[in-house]
Amino acid sequence: MFNKEVDLTILDVKSEFSSWDFLPVGAILSDSEEILAYFEELLELVMKREKEIANLSARDDITGATFVNFGKEMKMKLCIIEEYSAMLSSITDNKMRKRVQDLVLSIVSRSRSSGVYICICMQQPRSELLSTAIRDNLGVRICLSNGAITDELARMVFGETDNIDNHAPRFSGYIMTTDGQFSKPRKFWNINLHEHGLEKISIFEKAFLYGIKKRKLLE
Secondary structure: OOOOOEEEEEEOOOOOOOOOOOOOOOOEEOOHHHHHHHHHHHHHHHHHHHHHHHHHHHHHOOOOOOHHHHOOOOOEEEEEEOOHHHHHHHOOOHHHHHHHHHHHHHHHHHOHHHOEEEEEOOOOOOOOOOOHHHHHOOOEEEEEOOOOOOHHHHHHHHOOOOOOOOOOOOOEEEEEEOOOOOOOOEEEEOOOOOOOOOOOHHHHHHHHHHHHHHHHHHO
16 A cells, blocks of 8 residues: 555653654644544544545545545545553543543544544553443444453453463564454454564665555656
8 A cells, every 4th residue: 555645643641652753744643632633623624534435535526435436536645543541541621531542432433434534542441441332333343462461351352252272472463343354353464563673663664655656656
């Protein structure tokens, strides 16, 4: 997908990506008020795109259209929430925290056809932090193993324990999707970045710049 430009935003209250200065200015947000404003704008964008897709569908006389049908008009947006629980904990105002949770639910439940995607990362997706309503609207669920995956963790991620090896080795994990491709948790292997010398920030910068270069060549 080198020819598909993505508008990336990383919500990083722990500042783990603060040294990734090769990313565009404004791509990383850490302040709770900025995060709230971002989600408000994101929901507005989703609703705006829904209307645009309806109008473009009428123009082209098609049904069941998504942003993919109108690639020139709409650019994919990806929001990565690095440590969702830490993000919520950083919002000390209860009303603001509740508003953020409500916005996340509204966005994930209606945004996929609009080309707006949220990737929620967390270590313990407990229901008091990640509601069942949000979890059930996630199109892809991934659980990575640190040497073990308990039944409790599997239920929190997938809602079931079928096919899960409780002693799954490190750098393995399970994936489940709502599109029917992986309707049950499916095991996969993840690359050991340290073993292959790929953990350096400079490597990610090279990959980022390479993607930009490839897209320009394909224009």
